[in-house]
Amino acid sequence: MKEEGLDHMIVDSAAGIGCQVIASLGGADVAILIAEPTPASLSDVQRVYKVVQHFKEPAYLIINKADINPEFTALEEWAESEGIPILGKIPYDRSVPESMIMLKPVVEAFPNSKASKAIAEIVEIIKQEILK
Template identity: 75%
Template sequence: MQLVIASGKGGVGKSTVTASLLYLLKDEYRFVAVDADADAPNLDLLLGVERWEEERELIGAKVARINTESCIRCGICQERCPYDCIKVIDGDYVVSELTCEGCNVCGLVCPVPGTITLEEVRSGVVRKTTTRYGFPLISAQLDVGRPNSGKLVTEEKEWAKKLMGELGLEHMIVDSAAGIGCQVIASIGGADLTILVAEPTPASLSDVQRAYKVVQHFRQPAYLIINKADLNPGFTALREWAEAEGIPILGEIPYDRAIPRSMSMLKPFVEAFPDSKAADAMREIAEKVREEILR
């Protein structure tokens, strides 16, 4: 089974929930974990990863290059660049790689053929390690200013599928990025189901509704975990929405200072503070995941 944990909104505790769920399931199931937030990966921090065993570069982005020897310095490329990424440095026209989108407008308007070309550059890196808990983790890091975060996630999942075949693993558990962009689409596409994590606030409700639409697009079942459930006791709209949509609620995790403390310790909160209220709630959620999803 390929299981995705998503949220729509950042900061609701999706990765901390994922890390603790992985910890609670590790002794009963053989799985590979995937951190599909290529812009800001953090699952490795929550699992205490210290080194990566293998890294692979993804070459896919394109940036413009200006040949200063054949450039006649007419300035047309700078005038037409839609991203304002061409600057004059010491009399030469130079492309800023951090802001170039590889659209090739500059190459099309340049009056000297062959002066401006598009070159492929690295988009980021995909990496693998075995966590101290015994299960493999695949993560990615997008380079600054580069596109193709969705491609990085796709590469992660392909690597994870290969590992599943090689190691005889049963499941892939994917920690998705926030939002509904290409990373999230790449995460949810091809999965069997999605667990949504939200907090009882209007902003989180709005964003989890958007994420749920992506899940619906792929015709997947969805479940909901309410994190920081007692943070806003008068807000009932999140539960009402889930009930109206027929989304089962796996459980509610109370606000607990043990969670940020465990993050500073680089451990899942169920390991760092097993007697905390949040850990009790998380164990109940893990039991429901076993009974209703991974049975």
């Protein structure tokens, strides 16, 4: 979707597959899915991915709180089986809720935190691989 004066627009959608999600995907060029390594999150991302497939958009995955459940490999296995590239993994980091309390993005409030560094790496991958 190209808006006047903008090269790129990122739309953060609600979780699930409701009307807001469908509306945000309907005008998108790419879907970046974010999931946690838990059975519930896997189920949710699988449902959203079916909607993404309906719109025939390329999909990518970011794993949030990647280290909270190291034994749970089903999320990565599913992404691989569907051919969904994993852009990166963001570790659980207490600086994230702290930054939310401060009403600031974690990358601004705690730029040297584990989460901020992982996000910065993902942003670079997105710039090189998706926004080229």
